[in-house]
Amino acid sequence: MATDTAGTTTTTSQGSSMSEANSGPPRVAGSGAAISVRGIGKTYQASAGPVRALLPTDLEVAPGEFVVLLGPSGCGKTTLLRMLAGLISPTEGTIGIGDKPLFTGRNSTPDRDALGSLGFVFQAPNLMPWRKVWRNIALPLEGKGTTRAERRERAAEMARLVGLGDFLDHYPKALSGGMQQRVAIARALIHRPSILLMDEPFGALDAMTRDQMNLLLQQLWLDTGKTIVLVTHSITEAVFLADRVVLLSQRPGRVQDVVDVDFARPRDLAVTAEPHFGEQVGHLRKQLGGHR
């Protein structure tokens, strides 16, 4: 997790990061890593031929760390995140969730225990409009031996965590886009995963709502100690939220750079006006070149 060293940040150079990417994980967190990615790559078999989406990639994420994946469109960010979530299997390499391999055996079925440690938030909230907020949040608990009262209580707890404690009995259509995405976050947390994987969760929101959601997510992360891996196109969002920004190169993606961000927590929006924040954004923007 981030240190309290106000305003001090370190940036790895492109050259050193590339050599890290080639010779081992960007950060070795030891055997206690929350996520250990070793040489995972992905080639899709499309009708027009194979598509090499991600070159063999190494990455370790420490428990409680906030890692942001940033890169140009089509570089494989979603592919990497979906593999971490067990939604698609890698064509090479291994993924460890805690001390368990995510994929075991030959049929690439994700391990149930490892999956239980993961929550996933997509760009679209994907709520069921005919269900009240609490029943959307509680959906993952249905059929798992819980009573209706238990589900409502857990949903209420999660709703409070995302600032929706007063909206349990509302329907999604009565909520703003940001509020709907909060419901999706609460739903992803209801089975108490230790790791939250988020794919452009705020990409569809207006700038002001996005700022508010960034603050809410940071607070939620500070309160819960979850490990978070978040994909974004926004360099500012990446630097604001991350302990570490992992920059992927153009397709086929590979780790191009790793930037440590050590601004004190909790960060408020004023940090974005600090010179060093601007330097970090500029450093990442330069590497993204014409792709941003």
Ligand SMILES: Nc1ncnc2c1ncn2[C@@H]1O[C@H](COP(=O)(O)OP(=O)(O)OP(=O)(O)O)[C@@H](O)[C@H]1O
């Ligand atoms: N199911 C699929 N079949 C074939 N190719 C795919 C499939 N899914 C993704 N791809 C290709 O793999 C590459 C990486 O896609 P991916 O969605 O992971 O990139 P991304 O960095 O998340 O992009 P964006 O930022 O635009 O969402 C792209 O060239 C994409 O067209």
